[in-house]
Amino acid sequence: MAQGAITDTTGPAGYGDASSGKNYLNAEKGFLSWVTTVDHKRIGMMYLASVLTAFLLGGLMALVLRLELMKPGKQFLTADQYNQAFTLHGALMVFLFIIPAIPGSLGNFLVPIMVGAKDVAFPKLNLLSIYLYWSGAVFMFASLLIGGIDTGWTFYTPYSSTTSTAVISVTFGAFILGFSSILTGLNFIVTIHKLRAPGITWFKMPLLLWALYATSVVQILATPVLAITLLLLIFERAFSIGIFDPRLGGDPVLFQHFFWFYSHPAVYIMILPGMGIINELIAVHAKRTVFGYKAIAYSSMAIALIGFLVWGHHMFVAGQSELAATIFSFLTFLVAIPSGVKVFNWVSTLWKGSISYTTPMMYAISFLFLFTIGGLTGIFLGMLSVNMHLTDTYFVVAHFHYVMMGGTVIAFIGGLHHWWPKMTGRMYDETVGKIACALVFVGFNATFFVQFILGSRGMPRRYYNYLDQFQPLHAFSTVGSWILGAGLVLVAWNLIRSITKGAIAPANPWGGLSLEWETASPPITENFAETPILKHGPYDYFPAGSKH
Amino acid sequence: MSAPKIEIDSLWLPKASSTLAGQVDTAWNWAMANAVVFFFIVMIPLGYFMVKYKKKSDADVTSTLAHSTLIETVWTVIPTVVVMALFFVGLWPYLSAAVPPKDAFEVQVTAQKWAWTFTYPNGTVSPGKLVVPQGRPVKLVMSSTDVIHSFFVPEFRIKQDVVPGMYTTMWFEAKDVEETAVLCTEYCGTGHSEMLATVQVLAAPAFDQWLEAGDDKNLPPAEKGKALYGQWACGSCHPIDGTRGVGPSLKGLYGRNEELTDGSSVKADENYLRESILVSTAKVVKGFAPVMPAFQGQIKDAQVDALIAYIKALQ
Numbered sequence: 001m002a003q004g005a006i007t008d009t010t011g012p013a014g015y016g017d018a019s020s021g022k023n024y025l026n027a028e029k030g031f032l033s034w035v036t037t038v039d040h041k042r043i044g045m046m047y048l049a050s051v052l053t054a055f056l057l058g059g060l061m062a063l064v065l066r067l068e069l070m071k072p073g074k075q076f077l078t079a080d081q082y083n084q085a086f087t088l089h090g091a092l093m094v095f096l097f098i099i100p101a102i103p104g105s106l107g108n109f110l111v112p113i114m115v116g117a118k119d120v121a122f123p124k125l126n127l128l129s130i131y132l133y134w135s136g137a138v139f140m141f142a143s144l145l146i147g148g149i150d151t152g153w154t155f156y157t158p159y160s161s162t163t164s165t166a167v168i169s170v171t172f173g174a175f176i177l178g179f180s181s182i183l184t185g186l187n188f189i190v191t192i193h194k195l196r197a198p199g200i201t202w203f204k205m206p207l208l209l210w211a212l213y214a215t216s217v218v219q220i221l222a223t224p225v226l227a228i229t230l231l232l233l234i235f236e237r238a239f240s241i242g243i244f245d246p247r248l249g250g251d252p253v254l255f256q257h258f259f260w261f262y263s264h265p266a267v268y269i270m271i272l273p274g275m276g277i278i279n280e281l282i283a284v285h286a287k288r289t290v291f292g293y294k295a296i297a298y299s300s301m302a303i304a305l306i307g308f309l310v311w312g313h314h315m316f317v318a319g320q321s322e323l324a325a326t327i328f329s330f331l332t333f334l335v336a337i338p339s340g341v342k343v344f345n346w347v348s349t350l351w352k353g354s355i356s357y358t359t360p361m362m363y364a365i366s367f368l369f370l371f372t373i374g375g376l377t378g379i380f381l382g383m384l385s386v387n388m389h390l391t392d393t394y395f396v397v398a399h400f401h402y403v404m405m406g407g408t409v410i411a412f413i414g415g416l417h418h419w420w421p422k423m424t425g426r427m428y429d430e431t432v433g434k435i436a437c438a439l440v441f442v443g444f445n446a447t448f449f450v451q452f453i454l455g456s457r458g459m460p461r462r463y464y465n466y467l468d469q470f471q472p473l474h475a476f477s478t479v480g481s482w483i484l485g486a487g488l489v490l491v492a493w494n495l496i497r498s499i500t501k502g503a504i505a506p507a508n509p510w511g512g513l514s515l516e517w518e519t520a521s522p523p524i525t526e527n528f529a530e531t532p533i534l535k536h537g538p539y540d541y542f543p544a545g546s547k548h
Numbered sequence: 549m550s551a552p553k554i555e556i557d558s559l560w561l562p563k564a565s566s567t568l569a570g571q572v573d574t575a576w577n578w579a580m581a582n583a584v585v586f587f588f589i590v591m592i593p594l595g596y597f598m599v600k601y602k603k604k605s606d607a608d609v610t611s612t613l614a615h616s617t618l619i620e621t622v623w624t625v626i627p628t629v630v631v632m633a634l635f636f637v638g639l640w641p642y643l644s645a646a647v648p649p650k651d652a653f654e655v656q657v658t659a660q661k662w663a664w665t666f667t668y669p670n671g672t673v674s675p676g677k678l679v680v681p682q683g684r685p686v687k688l689v690m691s692s693t694d695v696i697h698s699f700f701v702p703e704f705r706i707k708q709d710v711v712p713g714m715y716t717t718m719w720f721e722a723k724d725v726e727e728t729a730v731l732c733t734e735y736c737g738t739g740h741s742e743m744l745a746t747v748q749v750l751a752a753p754a755f756d757q758w759l760e761a762g763d764d765k766n767l768p769p770a771e772k773g774k775a776l777y778g779q780w781a782c783g784s785c786h787p788i789d790g791t792r793g794v795g796p797s798l799k800g801l802y803g804r805n806e807e808l809t810d811g812s813s814v815k816a817d818e819n820y821l822r823e824s825i826l827v828s829t830a831k832v833v834k835g836f837a838p839v840m841p842a843f844q845g846q847i848k849d850a851q852v853d854a855l856i857a858y859i860k861a862l863q
Binding site: 079080083150151152156158159162163164246247250251252253286287288289290291292293294295317318319322325326329330333334336337340341343344347348350351352353354355356357365368369372373376377379380382383384385386387388389391392393453456457458460461462463464465466467469539541542543 | 551553554556559560561562571572575576579580582583586587590591593594597598601602603604608609610611612613614615616619620623624627628631632634635637638639640641642643645646694695696698700702703705706707708709711712713714716729731732733734735736737738739740741742837
């Protein structure tokens with residue numbers, strides 16, 4: 001711990017009474033004790049296992065897709081199998097992994113602890129939310145048994161209203177998953193408003209909470225629109241009501257407006273929690289107070305709100321009016337600014353820090369590199385005329401993988417390492433952790449950077465077959481995907497192995513100052529033996545006696 | 549894959565073959581300059597801090613500076629000005645792409661799963677090949693008969709969705725006499741990646757001649773049929789190597805007895821082939837879905853003859 005940092009909690013755990021040897025993991029035993037629990041930590045762990053399973057399946061599918069694209073023409077999949085595989089890859093990764101990933105797992109685990117509460121505001125709704133998640137997942141996977149789905153995760157009409165595949169099953173699954181998302185958001189908003197312990201004012205909250213709060217606002221406001229859209233699509237298929245299908249008098253572009261009215265804000269549901277994690281990783285592993293706390297907090301809210309006004313930038317060439325396209329382009333540039341401000345703040349937080357190159361810090365630095373590329377390539381896509389050339393090509397595929405995977409997933413894995421000792425009570429192996437991080441970083445760039453070049457040269461996305469001239473770059477990307485896959489396998493091996501073989505984790509391995517580090521690792525069921533009283537802010541790495 | 553190569557001019561972009569392409573590339577270059585500059589504005593301090601402020605000991609004292617109105621204002625205002633400028637840089641070429649010149653030559657584009665058809669004002673129908681004059685603006689009026697497709701010519705830097713139930717338009721002026729690829733960029737099902745076409749740019753006199761005479765050279769019928777098979781993208785469903793596609797393979801089809809979905813059977817003679825091209829779903833072979841579009845009214849008798857001659861030759 002940095003010398004002189006305010007350390008009222010020099011003991012192993014200021015408020016964590018670990019003397020009984022009981023913690024949330026071993027307090028009760030058996031399958032039933034898990035599936036009937038209302039403990040936010042256990043629900044968080046169940047979410048973690050669930051979203052990582054979805055990530056594994058979606059990732060395997062990605063490797064299969066890349067292998068098929070090694071050469072043009074058929075390798076081992078038919079065109080229909082390929083189309084189903086990329087649809088399921090997208091739907092799994094978006095609805096079952098990246099949207100619930102951070103709020104569901106780390107969010108559920110950390111929000112109540114960080115505000116000094118015993119649990120979320122509505123523990124039973126929290127349990128309901130994971131049951132809804134599992135139910136939605138069942139409907140999504142059921143589609144595999146009844147012929148798959150081949151629409152792309154965007155379900156554009158009239159293709160989705162006319163294809164013979166299992167659209168209803170998957171969209172109904174996404175409909176249910178939406179409610180799971182809403183309940184999580186609702187819980188976080190109420191918990192953050194009502195359950196903060198004495199002394200935790202809004203600006204004494206860890207920035208992860210600001211990010212999750214902003215995320216929750218988007219979840220609550222945007223998700224119902226997706227629910228309505230998917231229901232209308234289901235009705236269109238089942239009863240031919242004529243909303244979207246032009247043969248029935250509907251408007252297919254209307255579907256895209258509805259869909260992106262949710263799915264663009266959903267991009268911020270995906271990225272904001274990742275940004276929140278990065279604040280914690282950088283401040284704690286550089287032992288430095290966050291530079292520009294308020295700017296980061298407000299920029300999360302700004303992103304969440306302006307994010308509602310830019311959905312049309314997915315549709316610049318879809319047949320909307322030129323005036324609408326111009327307005328959406330303008331607003332899109334506005335939403336770029338708060339993201340840029342955050343990056344500047346993160347880099348500045350390293351200035352005159354004391355940087356430990358732990359695995360979480362390595363992920364945070366990877367994030368800064370990858371998210372910067374993801375953000376700057378977004379500028380190309382926001383420019384109307386450049387978008388005309390790039391949209392629906394691999395440039396877009398590369399861009400959103402840099403933001404979603406290079407941003408959110410890298411932050412998530414970094415956060416997982418950061419809080420792993422707290423959640424499991426075990427330390428992972430640092431050396432293996434760093435090697436795995438390096439493999440992921442190299443593999444990720446090898447896979448996706450060439451896809452920018454493929455796209456700007458004119459390679460369309462969602463192509464089973466392609467012009468021979470694109471083969472070398474496709475092959476390069478495929479080889480990159482193997483490195484990326486190997487890195488992720490090593491991450492999993494390292495974390496899973498630590499559960500039995502890892503060193504016992506201390507209460508505060510990194511010298512963090514937020515409340516989760518003041519309870520035992522793993523925490524007791526009640527989180528704190530008594531209501532904690534905040535004596536210092538989450539980033540007060542100040543020398544003793546200094547003025548600040 | 550039946551489309552010409554996309555000529556690549558630099559690491560990033562195809563050759564700029566339309567008048568618009570140069571303008572779009574200027575906007576691209578500004579975006580790239582912005583990306584490179586800001587990338588280094590972030591990465592150089594990051595790299596420097598990573599080395600300079602590496603932890604030395606537990607006794608390290610870190611900065612307590614938590615806020616600076618001046619520097620935070622600077623790094624909010626400057627990017628705001630820059631992105632506003634980029635908005636306008638991106639907007640101008642888009643506006644010129646949005647308004648076709650009044651004297652533009654108009655071509656109707658019809659998209660269907662999984663082929664493009666181009667219809668000219670004089671009634672000429674050109675499947676799979678958009679023939680255009682060099683140095684003259686061409687306006688495309690596009691619609692789809694089934695799902696959404698998107699018309700993309702990388703060398704021209706133009707892309708526009710083609711939507712059922714409405715017309716969308718775009719225009720371009722080709723600079724060079726050449727052939728380049730048209731690709732579908734809105735996912736449309738099994739044959740999405742096979743939904744290609746060719747843009748052939750002809751010098752003005754050659755174009756006028758082509759428009760008058762059509763593409764009918766004095767080829768033997770089977771070869772003409774082979775060319776039509778490519779242009780209409782028949783191959784996106786009907787392989788010619790005996791493998792199963794969305795539709796039956798055409799290899800050895802002529803003269804074969806085919807079992808139909810209603811249980812009856814039919815000999816694939818000239819009349820059956822003709823009917824199957826014109827009213828495609830009349831007699832569907834067992835095991836296949838009735839998804840082929842009807843070509844009646846779109847295809848000339850001589851073209852049907854040529855296709856049948858080609859199928860006969862595929863033994």
